Every structure is written in structure tokens, then in C-alpha cells.
Amino acid sequence: MTRTPRSLAVSIVALSLSLAAPRPAAAQAPPAEARPFRLGVVTFLSGAAAGPFGVPARNAAEVLVEALNAGKGPAPYAARGLGGRPIELVFIDEAGGTTKQVSEFRDLVQRQGVDAVVGYISSGDCLAVAPVAEELKRLTIFFDCGTPRIFEDASYRYVFRTSGHSTMDNAAAALYVTELLPNARKIAGINQNYAWGQDSWSDFSAAMTALRPGVEVTTSQMPKLLAGQYGAEISAIMAGRPDVVHSSFWGGDLDAFVLQAVPRGALRRTTAVLTCGETATHKLAGQIPDGTIIGARGPHGEYAPDNALNRWFRASYQDRFVLTPNYPAYHMAQAILGLKAAYEKAQAGRAAAPSQDEVLASLTGLTFATPSGDIRMALGKGHQAVEGTVYGMAKTVGGKLTFVNVRRYPAERVNPPEGVKSADWIRTLTASPR
Amino acid sequence: MSDARRTALGLLAAFAVAVAAAPLLPRWALFLVAVALGRGLVALGLLLLIRTGLVSFGQGLFFAVGAYAAGTAGSRLHVGDAVALVLLGAVAAAAVAGVLGLLLARYRTIFFAMLSLAFSMIAYGLLVESPALGSTDGFNVHPATVAGVPFAGRAEAYAPYLLALAVAAAAALALDRFQRTHLGRLAPAVRENELRVEYMGASVRNVVHLNLVIAAALAGAGGAVTALAVGHIDPEMAYWTTSGEFVFVTIVAGTSSVAAPFAGAILLELLRSYAVQHAPNTWQLVMGATMLGIILALPGGLWSIFTRRRGARP
Structure with a gap:
């Protein structure tokens, strides 16, 4: 049995180089409005929570973003994408535990360069990701997790939740x-x-x-x-x-x-x-x-109000997936429409994309229309929705x-x-x- | 140059290169390596156990004890320094192993594996039943300083990586030294023939007990490093699938060098990261197939690539 310092050193160097190689070239990036808005979407795509929660939520994100990108949304969401900028979805599986989710979140922000993240069904994942979102300074919207601890035990600048807590x-x-x-x-x-x-x-x-x-x-x-x-x-x-x-x-x-x-x-x-x-x-x-x-868990599904947004959302969802959308699908709609409302409010009619700080400011305390009625970001210093x-x-x-x-x-x-x-x-x- | 010196120089060179490479690495890679090294520490402990002839399916217990000790000391006792928290995690896990070892050290083979698994699942059950510790949601950990440097800004990005590197290098060096001592050489002897070891006048149970405690301390340090890097702790750390992953890292990496568990852990983390990114719906399949491929192609583990080439030398 022998140990070899050279091959060890060589392998470490090789590994370091391979890690260092694919660094994003931030310097040559075009102006924000010229490229799509990359949105990371994290829900369960495997495991027990995928069937009842994760997949309906992913489906909702897909049909909504497709319709919004085509400019088919009803008022007040008739503008294409986010204020004219198409939305590009990056899906990540939420299965695998909090360590993996923190790792994937860092990847989404630092490797894939997403502009915002919408996600998380598990409360444990929400609790773990919130401080990381804060560290990486990236807008993050929790769409479904239930624990009230997130905004009651800490306060965040970059983290929001667009559904009511449990x-x-x-x-x-x-x-x-x-x-x-x-x-x-x-x-x-x-x-x-x-x-x-x-x-x-x-x-x-x-x-x-x-x-x-x-x-x-x-x-x-x-x-x-x-x-x-x-x-x-x-x-x-x-x-x-x-x-x-x-x-x-x-x-x-x-x-x-x-x-x-x-x-x-x-x-x-x-x-x-x-x-x-x-x-x-x-x-x-x-x-x-x-x-x-x-x-x-709110005025969702069969309990959703009879308004134009809800009729449109149900019809688009059913056209594609036959089943009616359940509450996680409604929660996903709330998150994406909340982001859109905040983005377009921050844009204030300009052609240029608003900065992330402007979007954060306009989402804080915002009231916006959803298929489940109006949502107010009333708790957690304007970061936690009530419905x-x-x-x-x-x-x-x-x-x-x-x-x-x-x-x-x-x-x-x-x-x-x-x-x-x-x-x-x-x-x-x-x-x-x- | 003696084998011991060569290993020590190799480890120090790797450590120096990794430290020097820090500014070149993208931030996500720093995190990935820090978490992988945390897992590698647990696998290093398993390597020691495997050399003693034992496979533990319950290292997740010590991993979790280390993490929870560091986490609760940070949040309840206001121990602020990350280095102190890692040491505390190692000591706490070693103490738990000291007690459980009284029973565990009597068992071998599948009985040892099942008993270790049972202890870790009891710990998992207790943690799930503890709303004060956040039940399955767990809680967040955020150290105030790292070796005196405030944990914020640039330090926040680099500290977990450097801390993990330092702990991993120190642990690998220490374990390599230990394995060359008289006491350390008893481990493979126990695996080969317990009766002869007893005839020689050494206590097999003491050897097994000591190695259990060392492996637990390494797992505890790994748990604390992981907790500080991730910033969050939950009972999943004690779950049997976590323990299974550690066994897997050890087997895939190979047991012929103290550096192998770390290289194996980094490789598996990289693989998982790419699989999740490029195959969000089938990443588990990609992982499974690759691991199966490694086992079939390299039954001695990944590190056997290096040792096989020089296999002719004694």
C-alpha cells in the first residue's frame, strides 16, 4: 500500500481547475431588459410530496409563465412576461433534504445566475434557505411552506412569502x-x-x-x-x-x-x-x-372566488392537465403573479428593467390580485402575505x-x-x- | 522517504493548493467543497472502522450529535467561534460514542451494523419528537466569528471552506499518524484475527471501543462543519439514509488512503450537483447508474486508480 503526494496534488489541482473553469462572465452581460428574466422554481419533483403538491405547483408555473409570456393574461397581468421581458423557468427538485437544497439554491444563484427564486414546500427547506438568500442578496419568494417561524423569529430583506402561514x-x-x-x-x-x-x-x-x-x-x-x-x-x-x-x-x-x-x-x-x-x-x-x-389552506381550488383571474387560471390549467388546479397550484400562481405585480410596479412604465432593490421595495407591503382574490403582504414587515x-x-x-x-x-x-x-x-x- | 512522511507532505501540499485556489474558485464550488469535506470527515471515521473490520450504518447519529451540539451551543450558550463549535461537536460525539461503545464494542458484522443503525434511528426519533429543537424543520446556525474573524462579508463566503479544509487536513494527518502507532496497527489485526490479538495481550474490546470513539469524533466534527457551512440543522442528519450515504462514499472512494474519503466525497457532491441541474426529474437515476458503474469498474474504490498503477512497489 503506497500513498503518492504527486498524484494527490495533481488530482486536487485538476479538480480546482475544473471547478474554476466555467465561471460566468458577468462583465459582458447585456442590459437586463434585453435578456429573459431567469426564474428558479423549486418544488418536489420526486418523493411523496411530488404528487399532491410539487407537480401541480410545477404545472401551474408552466402554464402561467407560458400564458404570461404570450401576453394572454387578463388585466392587470396583460403585459408580456415581466413588463415585456420574457420569463425563463429553471426547475429544481426539492427532494433530498435541507443540505442539498441550500447547495442547489447557491447553484441557482451563483452558477445559473437566476434573477429570482420561487419555491419550497417544506418548512425546513424555507428555514434553511432564508438566511442563504439574505447572504447571496437574491429575491426569493416562498410559495407554499407553512411554518410561521420564518418571519416571526427573524426578519429578512430579500425573502418573501406570498401565501398565508399555517x-x-x-x-x-x-x-x-x-x-x-x-x-x-x-x-x-x-x-x-x-x-x-x-x-x-x-x-x-x-x-x-x-x-x-x-x-x-x-x-x-x-x-x-x-x-x-x-x-x-x-x-x-x-x-x-x-x-x-x-x-x-x-x-x-x-x-x-x-x-x-x-x-x-x-x-x-x-x-x-x-x-x-x-x-x-x-x-x-x-x-x-x-x-x-x-x-x-386559503380560498383555493373549489373555494376560490368567481373572478376573471380565477376563471382564466382554471381554464388554462385544465386545458393542459385535465385535472383542476389544487391549492399548491394556486399558491404557485400567487407567487408568480406577486412577482409580476411587484416588478411592473417597480418598472413604473419605463422600458428599462427595474433593479432588484426596486422590486424588493415594491413587493414589500404590496397588495396584488390573484385567482384567490387580493393578497396583502401585511405581516413580517411587509414580507409575509395574509389571505x-x-x-x-x-x-x-x-x-x-x-x-x-x-x-x-x-x-x-x-x-x-x-x-x-x-x-x-x-x-x-x-x-x-x- | 518514508510512507508516513510522503502522506504528510502530500496532504500538506493538497491543503496548500486548495487554500491558494480559494480566490479562483466560484462561490458555489467553495460551498460544495466545504459540505463535501464535512461528509468526507465522517467517511474518514468509517475508513478507520472498516480497517477494524466493522461497518457502521449509524454514523449519522454522531454526525447529527456534532451538528446539534454545535448548533445548540451557538444559539443557546452563545459560543460564538466556529472553531470552538467544531471542537465541541467532536467532543460531544466522542462522549456519546464513549457511552454507546460500552454496548457496541461487543458486536461484530451485521449485528454491529444493525445496532449502530438502531441507535441512530432512536436519535432521529427523539429529535423529531423535540419541538424545542424545531422537530423535523430543524433550526438555523450562524456563528459570530471564525478564529476571531467576524463571520460576515468575504469571511462568510470563504470561512466555511477554509475551516473545512483545515479540519479535514488536520484530521487526515492525525488519523494517518495514529494508524502507524502500535495501537493503530491493532485495528487491522482485530479484523484479521481477534483471538491472536487477545493472545498477544491486547484487549480487542478496548481497541474497538477506542476506534469507535475516534470515528465518532470525526463524524461529530464533520457534522459541525456541515452545520456551519449550510447554516441549518435538521434530524435528517441522523436518518439511516444519511448514514448509508457515508458508507457509500467510503466504499466508492476506497480505503487505501486517508485522502480517499475526501476526494470521493467531493466527486460525489459534484456529480450530484450536475445531475440535479441537468436532469431535475431523473437525477437519482443518474447518480445510481454512475455509482453502479464505479463499483463494477473499480471494486477497490476510486483511490485504487492511484495505488493500482504503483501496485508493483511494496
């Missing part, structure tokens, strides 16, 4: 339960054992306790993510005979839970509250019992799932005021005046 989902779910099920006293939960599930349950149980003091928690089941089999958990829930069972399940786990709970009669006397239920409704029509409370949200009850009519008792909650009713942490705010929630 506190709203559970605050509104608790309000809806107290309003529509006046006799519900016993609650149970089944949530996936990771940050999303843990936060959702602690928000919902805290909100229920605030709204209806004396409410009894029969059980909180935390099966592991992607468990797929919930026999024991369903038994534990049934044993406590709760009035309401709360779940933030999504994707295959949600399908599996509904398909396993319904035949056992677990949802006969217990009403399920499914905060992400909307992603499953397309597939589970006919399985979901009438009266099940369904959320969509209203909607809950309704499933009712199957002639084999087709419809929604009854639909209630809309305005943004300020279900979001903490600026400067107040969600966890503190949700304990002070009070019932709506009758």
Missing part, C-alpha cells in the same frame, strides 16, 4: 367547529409526527381551548409520516368517542386514513376536520362522508362532491396582528360575535 388554517378550523358544531365538547387529533403535524395539532387544540374552555382532548395520535396504516390510531380515536377529529394529513396519508376510517364507522358520529382536505377531494368523492369539514380562508362541509350529490355551509374568514380574523407571535395570539382567540 396558523390561519387551524385558527379558522377551530372557529368553524365552534360555529357549526355547537355541541362539540370532545376533540381528538391524528397528525403526522413531524413539524407540520405537531404545529397543526398544537395550534388547533390551543385555539379550541381558547374558544371553548373546558373542551376535552380524548387523544392525540401522531403516526409517523407516510405510515399508510392507521388501524391502531383509528381504534384509539374511536375508543374516546370524540365529537371532532382534527387532521392535517395530506397526500397518500390522507387518502389512506379516510379509506380506512370510513368502513369502520369511525367518522359516523365523529366529524373529521381535514385542514388540507382539498387535495384529496378530487380522488375521494363518494368516500368522504357528508358533513366532513374540508379546508384548502382569508374558507371552510366548508362535504356533501356528495349524485356522485359529485360539493360543499355546503361554506364560511369565509377575512384575513384579519384568522391571522395574528403584526408583531405578535402566532403561538401567543392563538391562545387569545375569541369566538365570533353572533
Whole structure:
């Protein structure tokens, strides 16, 4: 066994040179408006979250950008691309963990030279990428991740989130339960054992306790993510005979839970509250019992308002992909339209491209139109969006799932005021005046 | 020139070249190399274990312990310096291995592999159950200084790279030295024939225990370096797939030189980075196929390219 310093040194030098070679020549770059706006889009393209979240979001980005580049958007998004400048998409897979995502983010900015990044479904990825976006000084818009910690624990100049955070989902779910099920006293939960599930349950149980003091928690089941089999958990829930069972399940786990709970009669006397239920409704029509409370993390999907933007977005999406867009697709539309609105506001009618600083300034605190209604960047010093949200009850009519008792909650009713942490705010929630 | 001197000179030359190359390298490459060296440190520990005849599928545990120790010390105890945090990560991981080693050192082969995997999955489960540590979302780490230099501006770009290089070079040198000591030479002896080692008067269990602790310290340092470079920590670091990647890096790189794990880790990171960029939908397939190709073509690992050519020499 021998070791050779020369070959080692040679290999290191060779490696260094190969790394150094493809450096972008920033000096000869043409003026910004002469080249396309490169937009990095990061969503799950593989793994469990790809089907229900990542791929619909990617699809939405594709149809939207294609339509916008062709100048086919309705008012106020009729201008081509971003203020006349075509958008070029660079897709990256979000699978693989936070280390990989930080690495890919650096690549997007430093190697691919993107002008902005829209992305991230996982809250862990959002938390990890935010400080890097700040370090690299590149406009970054989170489109779907839920944790309120991002703008409550830190403040950022280059980072924005154009969808509401997850506190709203559970605050509104608790309000809806107290309003529509006046006799519900016993609650149970089944949530996936990771940050999303843990936060959702602690928000919902805290909100229920605030709204209806004396409410009894029969059980909180935390099966592991992607468990797929919930026999024991369903038994534990049934044993406590709760009035309401709360779940933030999504994707295959949600399908599996509904398909396993319904035949056992677990949802006969217990009403399920499914905060992400909307992603499953397309597939589970006919399985979901009438009266099940369904959320969509905002006025998305079936709950989206009937306006010109929404009709256009749905029609373009369905033309290409047959299915109707679900809430992650709506979240993606919010991010891209938010960027477009901010860019064109910063451009202020000039032909020249606005600087990144100008776009940052105009996106801060902006109100813009989306298929889900107007979005206001009201929290996190103007970097975090608030939106209203909607809950309704499933009712199957002639084999087709419809929604009854639909209630809309305005943004300020279900979001903490600026400067107040969600966890503190949700304990002070009070019932709506009758 | 003795083998030891040659290795030391080679490592120092590589270190000097890498430091000198820093201003030439694009920023993304600095980051990529820093993260790869962090992983290489774990693989270096695995190399020691493999020489002892053990394959651990649980190095992710020590990787995570190092990262979480550095992270919590940085955010809760306000230890500001990155160098101190790396040392702390190594010490914390070594301490954990010191305790777990009491049990682990009794097992060999698949039993050792499964037990190490079980410990890392217990740690993963505990971290997922800890909302105070951010559960699966983890938390951010941002050191205040690196060896006294404020961690901002230019230092922010270069410090993780230089820190990783320094730790990697020091660890590789130290491990190479250790392997040439009396105690170090017992490792391959344990792999070959435990009974003879016992007859010689050495304690096999102590040798295994010591090597476990050293491997854990290296993994802990690697975890801390990675945490500081990435700026974020999450329980995925303790998950079995992370441990599997380390075993993979070690096997692909080869175990004949202390430099191999680092070269292997950098190569795999580069490959992954290009695969993700050019094949966003099929990057896993590209990775798998390439790794399969390497194993089929070079069963002794990538480093065997260098040793095979000079294989005639003793």
C-alpha cells in the first residue's frame, strides 16, 4: 500500500481547475431588459410530496409563465412576461433534504445566475434557505411552506412569502367547529409526527381551548409520516368517542386514513376536520362522508372566488392537465403573479428593467390580485402575505362532491396582528360575535 | 522517504493548493467543497472502522450529535467561534460514542451494523419528537466569528471552506499518524484475527471501543462543519439514509488512503450537483447508474486508480 503526494496534488489541482473553469462572465452581460428574466422554481419533483403538491405547483408555473409570456393574461397581468421581458423557468427538485437544497439554491444563484427564486414546500427547506438568500442578496419568494417561524423569529430583506402561514388554517378550523358544531365538547387529533403535524395539532387544540374552555382532548395520535396504516390510531380515536377529529394529513396519508376510517364507522358520529382536505377531494368523492369539514389552506381550488383571474387560471390549467388546479397550484400562481405585480410596479412604465432593490421595495407591503382574490403582504414587515380562508362541509350529490355551509374568514380574523407571535395570539382567540 | 512522511507532505501540499485556489474558485464550488469535506470527515471515521473490520450504518447519529451540539451551543450558550463549535461537536460525539461503545464494542458484522443503525434511528426519533429543537424543520446556525474573524462579508463566503479544509487536513494527518502507532496497527489485526490479538495481550474490546470513539469524533466534527457551512440543522442528519450515504462514499472512494474519503466525497457532491441541474426529474437515476458503474469498474474504490498503477512497489 503506497500513498503518492504527486498524484494527490495533481488530482486536487485538476479538480480546482475544473471547478474554476466555467465561471460566468458577468462583465459582458447585456442590459437586463434585453435578456429573459431567469426564474428558479423549486418544488418536489420526486418523493411523496411530488404528487399532491410539487407537480401541480410545477404545472401551474408552466402554464402561467407560458400564458404570461404570450401576453394572454387578463388585466392587470396583460403585459408580456415581466413588463415585456420574457420569463425563463429553471426547475429544481426539492427532494433530498435541507443540505442539498441550500447547495442547489447557491447553484441557482451563483452558477445559473437566476434573477429570482420561487419555491419550497417544506418548512425546513424555507428555514434553511432564508438566511442563504439574505447572504447571496437574491429575491426569493416562498410559495407554499407553512411554518410561521420564518418571519416571526427573524426578519429578512430579500425573502418573501406570498401565501398565508399555517396558523390561519387551524385558527379558522377551530372557529368553524365552534360555529357549526355547537355541541362539540370532545376533540381528538391524528397528525403526522413531524413539524407540520405537531404545529397543526398544537395550534388547533390551543385555539379550541381558547374558544371553548373546558373542551376535552380524548387523544392525540401522531403516526409517523407516510405510515399508510392507521388501524391502531383509528381504534384509539374511536375508543374516546370524540365529537371532532382534527387532521392535517395530506397526500397518500390522507387518502389512506379516510379509506380506512370510513368502513369502520369511525367518522359516523365523529366529524373529521381535514385542514388540507382539498387535495384529496378530487380522488375521494363518494368516500368522504357528508358533513366532513374540508379546508384548502386559503380560498383555493373549489373555494376560490368567481373572478376573471380565477376563471382564466382554471381554464388554462385544465386545458393542459385535465385535472383542476389544487391549492399548491394556486399558491404557485400567487407567487408568480406577486412577482409580476411587484416588478411592473417597480418598472413604473419605463422600458428599462427595474433593479432588484426596486422590486424588493415594491413587493414589500404590496397588495396584488390573484385567482384567490387580493393578497396583502401585511405581516413580517411587509414580507409575509395574509389571505382569508374558507371552510366548508362535504356533501356528495349524485356522485359529485360539493360543499355546503361554506364560511369565509377575512384575513384579519384568522391571522395574528403584526408583531405578535402566532403561538401567543392563538391562545387569545375569541369566538365570533353572533 | 518514508510512507508516513510522503502522506504528510502530500496532504500538506493538497491543503496548500486548495487554500491558494480559494480566490479562483466560484462561490458555489467553495460551498460544495466545504459540505463535501464535512461528509468526507465522517467517511474518514468509517475508513478507520472498516480497517477494524466493522461497518457502521449509524454514523449519522454522531454526525447529527456534532451538528446539534454545535448548533445548540451557538444559539443557546452563545459560543460564538466556529472553531470552538467544531471542537465541541467532536467532543460531544466522542462522549456519546464513549457511552454507546460500552454496548457496541461487543458486536461484530451485521449485528454491529444493525445496532449502530438502531441507535441512530432512536436519535432521529427523539429529535423529531423535540419541538424545542424545531422537530423535523430543524433550526438555523450562524456563528459570530471564525478564529476571531467576524463571520460576515468575504469571511462568510470563504470561512466555511477554509475551516473545512483545515479540519479535514488536520484530521487526515492525525488519523494517518495514529494508524502507524502500535495501537493503530491493532485495528487491522482485530479484523484479521481477534483471538491472536487477545493472545498477544491486547484487549480487542478496548481497541474497538477506542476506534469507535475516534470515528465518532470525526463524524461529530464533520457534522459541525456541515452545520456551519449550510447554516441549518435538521434530524435528517441522523436518518439511516444519511448514514448509508457515508458508507457509500467510503466504499466508492476506497480505503487505501486517508485522502480517499475526501476526494470521493467531493466527486460525489459534484456529480450530484450536475445531475440535479441537468436532469431535475431523473437525477437519482443518474447518480445510481454512475455509482453502479464505479463499483463494477473499480471494486477497490476510486483511490485504487492511484495505488493500482504503483501496485508493483511494496
